[in-house]
Amino acid sequence: MFRPENLPGRLPDFRNIGVIARALIGVNLGMMFHLLLVVADWASWRERLFAAALWCEPMLLLTLMVLAVLSPWLARAPYRQGFALTIMLSMLSAWAVRAFYGDLSDSLSGQLPWRYELAAGLTALGLLTYYRLWMRALSPRITEARLAALQARIRPHFFFNSLNAVLSLIRSDPRRAETLLENLSDLFRVAMGKPAALSTLARELELAQGYMEIEKVRLGERLNVEWFIDKMPANAAIPPLILQPLLENAVYHGVEPSLTPEKVQVNIFRARNEVHINIRNPLPPPGGAKRSGNGMALENVHERLLLHFDAAATLSAKAMSDHYQVHIVLPYQEIADAKTTAHFSGG
Secondary structure (H helix, E strand, O other), X not given: OOOHHHOOOOOOOOOOHHHHHHHHHHHHHHHHHHHHXXXXXXXXXXXXXXXXXXXXXXXXXXXXXXXXXXHHHHHHOOHHHHHHHHHHHHHHHHHHHHHHHOOXXXXXXXXXXXXXXXXXXXXXXXXXXXXXXXXXXXXXXXXHHHHHHHHHHOOHHHHHHHHHHHHXXXXXXXXXXXXXXXXXXXXXXXXXXXXXXXXXXXHHHHHHHHHHHHHHHHHHHHEEEEEEOOOOOOOEEXXXXXXXXXXXXXXXXXXXXXXXXXXXXXXXXXXXXXXEEEEEEEOOOOOOOOOOOXXXXXXXXXXXXXXXXXXXXXXXXXXXXXXXXXXXXXXXXXXXXXXXXXXXXXX
């Protein structure tokens, strides 16, 4: 059974814009509130704030720069070793700034020589602890959202309709019926399995295409899918089962309500160090009953993106003049070895 305390230790990605922003905001707010508690009047507070900023900002920026450069190596190191090294690097950055100031340091600080190194180490400890607690607090929410979304992603009526579609093909096209059963088995194995790590974009696309093949049998000529994947980075890392619930939304809200053939477009490409995923589907016909249930899948996908990539990943969904579009942006992280991709076990 998944428990937050069993979450593997993992250092933050120090190149992630969300991690950097939290460090900058947290440290500066902490410095300001600390001075509010120890300084008696407003004039003194402004003077002390200026002096503190002369110490804090160079130390903070230098620490973040060093950690960003060493982030790939720290991510491969054992958690406890990386944790300790991060604190040591923070203290070393504070020492470097104090050495750079030289004689000016005594007039600025008026405190014990190692006071700022200690403060830097304690600040790093506090931020790393916060990140660890944040991961523990977020993970149960992700798991609950995932379990609650199973009915939305793989609805019972879709399961039975898919089986009926397979049954209709057993005699006329047994090879295709066998392929559809394999696709359906893959989807349920992933949906009902235990999440672990990240998958590759190629694997997620394979599952998504298998899902759309099942829907194609069910809806016939009413469903047309266009795949723009020539520029897709196949080994890019992505949370498992991201594409399928979004495609189910596209079919459920854009294709099923229409009696005429409709088109779903999937465009995946890499631009610099980002992976873009665009999914477009037609708007429901005017005057038709509005279908509910699309929020669960979008929220589930957004929360899992947040868990894996923090603020470096974004999801936007909006209705345009003639179509509905979901746009995902991920930081490009390559999974070179297939053994490092996510594996799932049933039960």
